[in-house]
Amino acid sequence: MKLSTFIARRLVLSLGVLLGLSILIFIIARVVPGDPVRLALGARAPQDVVERVSAEMHLDKPYPTQYVIWLKGVIQGDFGTSLYTRRNVSEDIKAFLPATLELSLFAGILMTFFGILLGVLSVQKKNSWVDNIVRMISYLGVVTPAFVFAIIFVLLFGYLLSAFPVSGRLAEGITPPPVISGMITIDSLITGNFRAFFSAITHLFLPALALSMAGLSQQARIARSSMSDNLQKDYILAHRACGLSERKIMFKYLLKPSLIPTVSILGLDFAALLSNAFLVEMVFNWPGISRYGVNAILTKDLNAVAAVVMILGITFVSINILVDIIVAYLDPRIRMRRDRTGA
Amino acid sequence: MLNSNNAIDTADEIRSKLWQVRKDNFKRSWYKFTGNRLSLVGLIIVLIVIVLAVFAPWVTPYPEHRGAFVDFSNAMQAPNAENWLGTDSVGRDILTRIIFGFRFSLIMGFVVIGLAAPPGIIAGLVAGYFRDTWVDTLIMRITDVFLAVPPLILAMAITAVLPPNVFYAMLAVTLMWWPWYARLVYGIASSLQNEFFVQAAQITGASRSYIIFREILPNCVSAIFTKMTLDLGIVIIIASSLSFVGLGAQPPTPDLGTMVADGAKYMPDQWWMTVCPALAIVFVVLGFNLLGDGLRDMLAVEEV
Numbered sequence: 158m159k160l161s162t163f164i165a166r167r168l169v170l171s172l173g174v175l176l177g178l179s180i181l182i183f184i185i186a187r188v189v190p191g192d193p194v195r196l197a198l199g200a201r202a203p204q205d206v207v208e209r210v211s212a213e214m215h216l217d218k219p220y221p222t223q224y225v226i227w228l229k230g231v232i233q234g235d236f237g238t239s240l241y242t243r244r245n246v247s248e249d250i251k252a253f254l255p256a257t258l259e260l261s262l263f264a265g266i267l268m269t270f271f272g273i274l275l276g277v278l279s280v281q282k283k284n285s286w287v288d289n290i291v292r293m294i295s296y297l298g299v300v301t302p303a304f305v306f307a308i309i310f311v312l313l314f315g316y317l318l319s320a321f322p323v324s325g326r327l328a329e330g331i332t333p334p335p336v337i338s339g340m341i342t343i344d345s346l347i348t349g350n351f352r353a354f355f356s357a358i359t360h361l362f363l364p365a366l367a368l369s370m371a372g373l374s375q376q377a378r379i380a381r382s383s384m385s386d387n388l389q390k391d392y393i394l395a396h397r398a399c400g401l402s403e404r405k406i407m408f409k410y411l412l413k414p415s416l417i418p419t420v421s422i423l424g425l426d427f428a429a430l431l432s433n434a435f436l437v438e439m440v441f442n443w444p445g446i447s448r449y450g451v452n453a454i455l456t457k458d459l460n461a462v463a464a465v466v467m468i469l470g471i472t473f474v475s476i477n478i479l480v481d482i483i484v485a486y487l488d489p490r491i492r493m494r495r496d497r498t499g500a
Numbered sequence: 501m502l503n504s505n506n507a508i509d510t511a512d513e514i515r516s517k518l519w520q521v522r523k524d525n526f527k528r529s530w531y532k533f534t535g536n537r538l539s540l541v542g543l544i545i546v547l548i549v550i551v552l553a554v555f556a557p558w559v560t561p562y563p564e565h566r567g568a569f570v571d572f573s574n575a576m577q578a579p580n581a582e583n584w585l586g587t588d589s590v591g592r593d594i595l596t597r598i599i600f601g602f603r604f605s606l607i608m609g610f611v612v613i614g615l616a617a618p619p620g621i622i623a624g625l626v627a628g629y630f631r632d633t634w635v636d637t638l639i640m641r642i643t644d645v646f647l648a649v650p651p652l653i654l655a656m657a658i659t660a661v662l663p664p665n666v667f668y669a670m671l672a673v674t675l676m677w678w679p680w681y682a683r684l685v686y687g688i689a690s691s692l693q694n695e696f697f698v699q700a701a702q703i704t705g706a707s708r709s710y711i712i713f714r715e716i717l718p719n720c721v722s723a724i725f726t727k728m729t730l731d732l733g734i735v736i737i738i739a740s741s742l743s744f745v746g747l748g749a750q751p752p753t754p755d756l757g758t759m760v761a762d763g764a765k766y767m768p769d770q771w772w773m774t775v776c777p778a779l780a781i782v783f784v785v786l787g788f789n790l791l792g793d794g795l796r797d798m799l800a801v802e803e804v
Contacts, residue, residue, distance in 0.1 A: 170644075177645035185657055301783040302737045304744050304757075305778040306763055312775070316768035432652035436741055440764065450653075451745055453658040462660045470649045 163485050171474050179231065180468045183224050186463040192216075194240070214238070227463075234462035241456055244463045249449060254468065255339025256326065257438070257445035261430045263342075263361050264368035268426060271369070272376025273419060279377070280384040281407065291377055298374025303433035307367040307440035314363055321363045324442035328356045364441040368433055372426035376419050384415040417488050424480040428473050532798045539794020545706030553602040565592040566600040568752040576770050586772040588763065598780045600754040605784055608670055608739040609732040615674045617728060620681025621720070624713050627682065628689025640686060643679035651676045652738055659747045666755075669748040675740055677731070684727055688720045722799035732790035733785035740781050756781045759786065 195202070196212045211217045215226050230237060236246040279291035306348065327333055331353050334344040342361065345353035387393065388411065394401035395427055396406050433448035445467060453461035533539050557563045571591035579586045585594040625637035626758075646654070651673075658672035689712075692698055701711045740757030742748035749755035751762070756777045763774030795801075 172646050174648045178648050300789050301782050302741055308774055312771055428650040432650035456634055462657055465655045469653050474648055
């Protein structure tokens, strides 16, 4: 299969998945709860008000019609209005999503960089104390929930060492840069506001580290095992026989093929980042989409819930497509295989 | 005479031989399992947690502190001789509540896995057996949809339309958990479809359900079993995360996630209120993970 065919196939499949997801979300948010307007307005609201609001939001029509109307809106980026605040859900999401994306992207960078670094270190010093420490970290990373990391980092680095701020996105008294992308680090760089940039980075570091720990350990684990597998292969022996230095073998010939498994689980790791962001944002008072989502869930604001889940689903699916394409580029064998049972 | 020197054995002899073989197999597996000390540590942790959880009312120092109990004169005590792990904001013993919290975590884990695995396994078996037909496509596409959303977020969305309590939290996690089993079993089942023993069964006229459940399923058991052990830890993490956000168990239920969230309000001065239950979660999950890894090595499972 050519790379372009592979990409086209992958895109079509993903569209199907997103369509299915929209049906699933519609069922969860509209069909299951019964009458959402009655839920929102309370049991004592007069019947005619309930009917008027229902008609305004097309909730009086049969479910399939409702679904089509909702889906049309979603495709145009309109998720309807919140049943509580009466504000446009898309506007709210536009305001909150960048903070979460900034956090997840930064965590993703930390995860990939330190994960692979730790993996390389532990292969280089196999069975030494370095290796043992890396293995211990990667074990703890897998079994520790993100919010536990967040709390321990807050106590350790925030309060005990006072090395990092523990809440918010900027220090008090620093004027935030004008909103361009909504990500403070990027906006402050674009506008050349280095004080704000520095403050934003220090605020970002702890939550991003807490968020990245799970993926980081997984990356380290996989990098270690795939590198030690490849180390046994004949081509490495051949390179050694030719007298190449260990360093050159490690970085030029061993690292690249060994990265394929770590890249291919990046998609799953990013899913973990997006959902764990909910927990980390709570601990660090991070004004992201998660807090908005949790509030929407607690108040049963179903349009907002549907929007948050749909947006995260779309983000996740797009990242997975990207990851698949990168992997297919790196490893032509993947393109040939039927992609169903694969990762 | 006839009996002693040829293959025709009595039923009893066959049974005792079978028993002997099983005993040998078990011994061999146990030897393999204990070869890695970490697996043994995992087993011990899991056993400790199970025993504590089962006998919680008898082993905890203050069993009455499990629910709504108030003793303000003893509130927020740091760890001391009477309260080994300190007390919380209303004066309840944290150690007691952690041990009762183990109970909730374990029940949650066992119920969710117990409910999610069977439908997932059946879906995977059926899709695998009918590989490349519309049944396969339908089932696996549905699982793809479920797998397209991060699990915690889907669980949260489901709890959104239901009242926030333990029961619905379990239901939500169950609903998003079955696709993982479907995918695991599908992978194995579809690869077995062309094996000779399956074809042999088909030729002898065995029914579809016989082939699926008696020929294919036994080959998936060790993978399923290993995944279940590993998943118990993950479900406990997800459940405690849900309660941490406020969507799972509600106070005064002694749930580890809820306790961490409550205690976090009193950071950094009363750190033990949040750190102790947090480490308790890590302890349980570590146990199940080490045990699961040990099982994986012992049963030589690759897929999980």
